[in-house]
Every structure is written in structure tokens, then in C-alpha cells.
Amino acid sequence: xxxxxxxxxxxKAKRLLKENLKLVxxxxxxxxxxxxxxxxxxxxxxxxxxxxxxxVLTHTDLADPQRTQEWLAVLQQDYAGVAAVNAMTGExxxxxxxxxxxxxxxxxxGGKLRRLxxxxxxxxxxxxxxxxxxxxxATHTGNKPGVTxxxxxxxxxxxxxxxxxxxxxxxxxxxxxxAFRLAVVxxxxxxxxxxxxxxxxxxxxxxxxxPEALPKRYRIAPEEKDPHKILTDIGRxxxxxxxxxxxxxxxxxxxxxxxxxxGRLGRITLETVERRGESDESFQQNDT
Ligand SMILES: Nc1nc2c(ncn2[C@@H]2O[C@H](COP(=O)(O)OP(=O)(O)OP(=O)(O)O)[C@@H](O)[C@H]2O)c(=O)[nH]1
Ligand SMILES: [Mg+2]
Numbered sequence: 001x002x003x004x005x006x007x008x009x010x011x012k013a014k015r016l017l018k019e020n021l022k023l024v025x026x027x028x029x030x031x032x033x034x035x036x037x038x039x040x041x042x043x044x045x046x047x048x049x050x051x052x053x054x055x056v057l058t059h060t061d062l063a064d065p066q067r068t069q070e071w072l073a074v075l076q077q078d079y080a081g082v083a084a085v086n087a088m089t090g091e092x093x094x095x096x097x098x099x100x101x102x103x104x105x106x107x108x109x110g111g112k113l114r115r116l117x118x119x120x121x122x123x124x125x126x127x128x129x130x131x132x133x134x135x136x137x138a139t140h141t142g143n144k145p146g147v148t149x150x151x152x153x154x155x156x157x158x159x160x161x162x163x164x165x166x167x168x169x170x171x172x173x174x175x176x177x178x179a180f181r182l183a184v185v186x187x188x189x190x191x192x193x194x195x196x197x198x199x200x201x202x203x204x205x206x207x208x209x210x211p212e213a214l215p216k217r218y219r220i221a222p223e224e225k226d227p228h229k230i231l232t233d234i235g236r237x238x239x240x241x242x243x244x245x246x247x248x249x250x251x252x253x254x255x256x257x258x259x260x261x262x263g264r265l266g267r268i269t270l271e272t273v274e275r276r277g278e279s280d281e282s283f284q285q286n287d288t
Pocket of ligand 1: 120144
């Protein structure tokens with residue numbers, strides 16, 4: 001799977017990240033519980049030594065609970081603190097609030113105020129998380145990447161201030177496996193990838209790792225292995241048809257991706273702690 005990236009934009013995002021860091025006492029890195037590894041910003045790793053960084057897993061309601069526990073244990077080793085939340089219902093928020101109030105920081109603003117910057121990939125739930133922490137709709141959220149355009153400072157009770165920032169991606173998406181995972185969870189704008197290619201990659205992943213998911217949801221034959229054939233079957237069974245009765249492959253792929261994102265294929269985590277940090281170069285030949 002190939003995705004077109006804009007290096008100029010990436011460089012700008014990196015520069016902004018560094019500038020904003022000077023304004024805050026600590027950082028909250030929001031990670032997607034379905035792809036804890038691919039949603040980590042490599043630039044943040046270098047900064048952890050200088051400033052406390054807390055990792056927050058969102059979308060835990062859509063992720064495999066067992067794997068979320070494994071990821072929390074691993075991330076705990078790298079971050080000043082970790083938490084898992086559902087930014088829609090507020091599950092895990094009280095624990096996170098306590099954590100944020102208690103991490104030791106060097107205060108830049110004197111007094112008791114602690115200012116935290118919330119960073120993460122597009123569409124991961126940064127603004128939703130801030131709204132949950134404040135208990136009101138202080139920031140705009142939306143079901144697509146790129147909703148937050150500029151930074152916004154939000155004050156919380158208890159002398160906490162949170163800086164909401166636009167989502168950022170970085171050029172590590174040269175790796176086809178990571179590009180697939182970032183696109184499938186919705187971190188990448190729809191216009192930049194081919195839905196049939198992404199849908200086929202998702203089918204390949206599921207047939208290899210969770211062989212029951214597709215037959216259960218769409219009643220397709222479990223022995224079928226060809227991704228395009230499976231997409232066609234999904235389309236036929238779900239009524240994604242063009243004039244004349246031919247299957248609309250594009251619509252079938254979009255439906256599959258939508259079902260995945262809504263958790264209708266089950267609670268799925270696409271990355272394991274055992275394979276963290278591995279660049280799966282073999283992905284392209286084997287899985288797409
Ligand atoms: N199921 C589920 N959905 C979530 C969760 N957190 C956020 N969402 C949804 O994910 C979408 C993106 O949320 P936002 O808060 O706008 O994400 P963001 O990181 O601020 O996105 P940008 O500003 O575009 O970078 C919205 O449709 C939210 O409702 C979660 O924990 N679980
Ligand atoms: Mg936002």
C-alpha cells in the first residue's frame with residue numbers, strides 16, 4: 001500500500017512541536033490502543049529525556065483488552081506515566097486526571113499552574129480527551145483527521161492547563177505496514193489512499209490473524225483467501241452493487257473499513273508487544 005506524504009508539512013510539524021514544547025511543563029502523548037506502536041511519534045522519544053511525557057491510550061473500547069494491558073506494561077517502562085481511556089464514555093479519565101496532577105514537573109509559570117501539551121496522530125482523540133478531562137465541549141472534535149487546525153489552551157480545575165494541538169504524522173510511513181495501520185484506523189485523510197487497496201490489505205490482515213472475523217460478520221466462506229475475491233463477496237452480501245448488478249468494489253472496501261473502525265468486526269489490536277519496533281518490510285509482498 002502506498003500513501004503520498006508531504007515532507008514540507010512534516011518538517012513544519014516537527015518545528016512547531018519543538019517550539020510548543022518550550023511553552024509547557026509536560027507532554028501527553030495520545031496513542032491509539034489499536035496501533036500503540038505505529039501511533040508513537042519518533043520525535044517524542046528523543047524528547048522524553050528532557051520533559052515528562054505521559055502516554056494515554058484512546059479507543060480502548062475498540063481494542064483487544066488483553067493486548068491493551070500488555071501495551072500498558074511495556075509503555076510504562078518508557079513514559080512518566082500511562083493510562084488507558086475511552087474518550088467517548090470517560091472510562092479511565094479519573095485515573096488519568098490524578099496522574100496528570102501528580103507527575104513531577106519543573107514549572108515554567110510559577111505558582112501551582114501546570115501546563116501540558118496534548119500531542120498525537122490525527123484523529124486519535126486528542127480533543128475528545130481534553131473535553132472529557134474538562135467535562136465540557138471546550139474543543140472541536142470530528143470523525144476525520146485534521147479537525148483541530150491550530151493550538152488551543154484549555155483550563156481545567158485544579159491548576160491544570162492543556163494545550164490542544166493539530167494531529168501530526170511523520171515520514172516513517174515509507175514502511176507499508178505502518179502506512180496500512182495508520183490509514184485503517186483513520187489517521188490519514190481519505191483522499192490520500194486507494195480504498196480498494198486499503199480494504200484488500202485489511203482483508204489480508206484479518207484472514208491471516210483473525211480468520212473468523214470476516215466469515216462471522218459477512219457470512220463469507222472461511223476457505224476463501226484471495227483478498228479481492230473476498231472484497232467482492234463482502235460487496236455482494238452487503239448489497240454494494242452498481243447498475244447492472246455488478247459489485248461496487250470501492251463501496252465494499254469502504255463498508256469494510258467503516259465496520260472495522262466502528263468495532264463491528266470485534267475488538268482488534270493490530271500490533272503486539274512482541275513485534276514492537278519491527279519494521280515489517282515483508283508486509284508488501286505477503287499481505288497486500
Ligand atoms: N470509539 C472511540 N472513539 C473515539 C475515542 N476517542 C475519540 N474518538 C472518536 O475519534 C474521532 C476523533 O476524535 P478527535 O478528538 O476529534 O481527535 P483529534 O485527535 O483531536 O483529531 P485531529 O484534531 O483531527 O487531529 C471522533 O469521531 C471521536 O468521537 C475513543 O476512545 N473511542
Ligand atoms: Mg483535535
